Amino acid sequence: MKIDPNHLHMLAAIIDSGGLSEGAIALNKSQPSLSRTVAMLEARLGSRLFEKGKRPLRPTELCQSLADQGRIILHASEAARQVAELYSGGKAGTARISGTPIFMDGVISNMIATFQGAFPEIAIHQTYGYLGDLTEQLNVGNVDLAICPVCPDTVPEGLSFKPILPGRNVIACAPSHPLARKSAIKLEDIAPYPWIAPPAGSPLYEDLRSALARIGIKDFKVSFTGGSLASIISILAGSESLTVLPYSVVFMQSNTKNVTALPVRLEHPSRELGVLWRDDRPIRPAVLRFRKYLESEFSGLAKRIEEKGRNIVWRN
Amino acid sequence: MKIDPNHLHMLAAIIDSGGLSEGAIALNKSQPSLSRTVAMLEARLGSRLFEKGKRPLRPTELCQSLADQGRIILHASEAARQVAELYSGGKAGTARISGTPIFMDGVISNMIATFQGAFPEIAIHQTYGYLGDLTEQLNVGNVDLAICPVCPDTVPEGLSFKPILPGRNVIACAPSHPLARKSAIKLEDIAPYPWIAPPAGSPLYEDLRSALARIGIKDFKVSFTGGSLASIISILAGSESLTVLPYSVVFMQSNTKNVTALPVRLEHPSRELGVLWRDDRPIRPAVLRFRKYLESEFSGLAKRIEEKGRNIVWRN
DNA sequence: CTATCTTCATAACATGAAGGTATATTGATT
DNA sequence: AATCAATATACCTTCATGTTATGAAGATAG
Structure with a gap:
């Protein structure tokens, strides 16, 4: 015999609010509605849910057990409502x-x-x-x-x-780098230093290659490659390497003083x-x-x- | 926006069985019924529950969350069914x-x-x-x-x-009691021993008093009173006291060899x-x-x- | 003990949610 | 492209559930 979750919920409401009338108010229904449902349940279960002829309505043991489940159901239903609301509001x-x-x-x-x-x-x-x-x-x-x-x-x-x-890339190095202190940097100054190459296949890598080519450097020395940002920054900080990074990335690091950008304009395809x-x-x-x-x-x-x-x- | 527990349960069934048709079978309903309910829910929630135009029906994230609650509800409902069944069958x-x-x-x-x-x-x-x-x-x-x-x-x-x-009472004593070994007991033999009185007000107490009176003993010596069965049995075992107990109680103790009954018929009002x-x-x-x-x-x-x-x- | 108040039960009716069947539509599959 | 399988839609039906009105019964107070 299957029991409708709504009915279990009703039992819980009746017990918790202390009577049919109060329960009806709590559930936004009429008192006769609850009364009838309770009667129907009692008939189907073959046992009373509330003691007969007692006016402060006294729930049976069975009713208590069922109401326990009803409270669980109520809770789940409420949780669902909340999830749906948060979700629809874009908050979950x-x-x-x-x-x-x-x-x-x-x-x-x-x-x-x-x-x-x-x-x-x-x-x-x-x-x-x-x-x-x-x-x-x-x-x-x-x-x-x-x-x-x-x-x-x-x-x-x-x-x-x-x-x-704007997707502008820059040459980045440690703030302690010799070039970082120079106010005017010539392209030749850059040539001697080793490079940290961004992941092969990334636009950054292409930009590095083409920018250096433009300066005349075809064979540049790659001292490190394959790392993610965290490695790149660590290595920059502990070496005189240079690399190419989006300016926004360098900018976001500015408060940690780990990376700085050289005031050199890199030519690369315009990107956003x-x-x-x-x-x-x-x-x-x-x-x-x-x-x-x-x-x-x-x-x-x-x-x-x-x-x-x-x-x-x-x-x- | 309140969500019907039954609907949540339905979502769980659809996901768990892998489709509307299968879900319908699992729930003993028709496929169109589920389809319609899902559509209605989607309209009310303002979000899809299953991805559109995907044939192995793929539940949305929201749908998964709701179905989680649905499973809780299903579980509670099932528990209620079980409780009711056990209860009605007199097994809980x-x-x-x-x-x-x-x-x-x-x-x-x-x-x-x-x-x-x-x-x-x-x-x-x-x-x-x-x-x-x-x-x-x-x-x-x-x-x-x-x-x-x-x-x-x-x-x-x-x-x-x-x-x-039958509510027959007997005189009880320790198996080691001097009277326990006698095959034929005269009432005079009983007189010297002290008595453990059952709780005052109990029928046993009345029986003890009236039985002794019938023998001619009016002033009997009560060595212990007020204890429950456990105390009475302990004291019987460690002393030569006598007491009156229902024969069934003595009988139940027979395997522990703590108490024995004297083969003396006690007169008392016939009780069951x-x-x-x-x-x-x-x-x-x-x-x-x-x-x-x-x-x-x-x-x-x-x-x-x-x-x-x-x-x-x-x-x- | 009776009168009264409150609360629950019952009756009669209305309605709409949800179910069913038949069928169209639409992804998937070959 | 054709076929298959699964889902959506249309339309009808029914029953659970809700409502209002009212009766019955337990509780309470004088």
């Missing part, structure tokens, strides 16, 4: 994001931290990839948002793109750091909220970067 | 019993032990009392069954009575040990089962007592 859920490693580590991770401070019920699943993978992952549906530098003219078919920062997503499929509220958050954070960040950049003379 | 619940202390301790406690071995979900609440209290407690409704010696002609108004054993209850109010299944159990156990016990009793010559 999951956002699956993916992006270029250096930028995710160097900039986005900070924002995720503050975001999760505000919305602890939103889980972020992060992966790494470059434009090709990202497009694929978005199309397949494994990822909700991709964050990477994109040439605005060549946004992949079927994706929306929202730029968040931005967010990619598929607009043709429904965007979950939590994802939308995260995207909006990124956009607003970055508009602030872009302003701060802009202000600081004005004081620097970038040479070619 | 509570029986509140009360009875005369010596008999409860000496005979009933054993039976409760085996009973609870068979029906661990039935809780027994035991209290003590004599006929007056017991009647009162039964009438008030604090107790479901009373067990005590009753003169069958004077069953209190409004109570049913079922005899389970039995079970009292109010038949005008509904008997809970667990109580009924316990009562039936008592009756069947006692019919076996009565037979064993009878057999053993035949070998003994009871003198007056």
Whole structure:
């Protein structure tokens, strides 16, 4: 004999509020409705649920046991309501994001931290990839948002793109680096130092190669490669190596005084750091909220970067 | 926005069985029914529950969360069903019993032990009392069954009575007692020994007094009084005291060799040990089962007592 | 003990949520 | 492209549940 969860919930409400009438009020129903349901249950169970002819309604032992389950059900139902509400409001859920490693580590991770401070019920699943993978992952549906530098003219078919920062790259080194103190750097100055190469296949790597080629350096010395941002920064700090990083990443590190940018303008294809997503499929509220958050954070960040950049003379 | 527990349960069933059609089978409903409910929920929640246009039906994150609650609800509902079933079958619940202390301790406690071995979900609440209290407690409704010696002609108004054993009392002593070895005991032999008096107010006490008076002993020496069965048996074992006990209590102790009965017939009002209850109010299944159990156990016990009793010559 | 108050039970009716069957639609598969 | 299997839709039906009105019964106070 199956018992309707709603009925169990009703029993709990009746007991907890101390009577049919009170229970009816608590449940927003009429008293006869409860009365009838109780009678029906008693008939089906073959046992009384409330002692007969007792006016302060006294629940039977069986009724107590059933009401216990009813309370569990009530609780679960309430939890579901809450989940649904949070979810719809974009305050709970999951956002699956993916992006270029250096930028995710160097900039986005900070924002995720503050975001999760505000919305602890939103889980972020992060992966790494470059434009090709990202497009694929978005199309397949494994990822909700991709964050990477994109040439605005060549946004992949079927994706929306929202730029968040200019994708300018710079030459980075430790603040203690000999070049860091020079006010005017000539390109020849750069030549002697070893390089930390960004992951092969990344735009950064291409930029490093082409920039150096432009200076005339074809065979540059790569002292380290394959590491993620954390390794790169450690190695920069402990050596005289140079590397190429998005300026925003260097900027975010500025308070830790681990990395600095050389005031040299690197020529590279114009790109915008931005967010990619598929607009043709429904965007979950939590994802939308995260995207909006990124956009607003970055508009602030872009302003701060802009202000600081004005004081620097970038040479070619 | 309140969510119907049944709907949550449905989501769980759909996910767990892997599709609408399978879920429908699991829930004993038609596929369109589930389809429609899901659609309705999606409309009300404002979010999809299953990804659109994916044929192996893929539940949304939200749907998973809701289904989690649905499983909790399913579980609670199932538990309720089980409780109700056990209860109705008299395999779960509570029986509140009360009875005369010596008999409860000496005979009933054993039976409760085996009973609870068979029906661990039935809780027994035991209290003590004599006929007056017991009647009162039964009438008030604090107790479901009373067990005590009753003169069958004077069953209190409004109570049913079922005899389970002849209420015969005997003089009891330690097996090491000087009288225990005598094959023929004269009443004068008894006079010198001190007595352990059963609780004042108990029928046993009355029986002791009147039996001794009949022998001619008016002033008997009471060496101990007020104790429950455990104390009485200890003291009997360590002294030459005598006492009066229901023969069934002595019989139940026979395997421990702590107590023996003197082959002397005690004159006392004819009583039957039995079970009292109010038949005008509904008997809970667990109580009924316990009562039936008592009756069947006692019919076996009565037979064993009878057999053993035949070998003994009871003198007056 | 009676009068009165409160609370529960019952009756009669209304309605809508949910179920069923038949069938169209749409991903998946070959 | 054709076929298959699973889901969505349309339409009808029914029964659980809700409502209001009212009767019955336990509790309470004078």
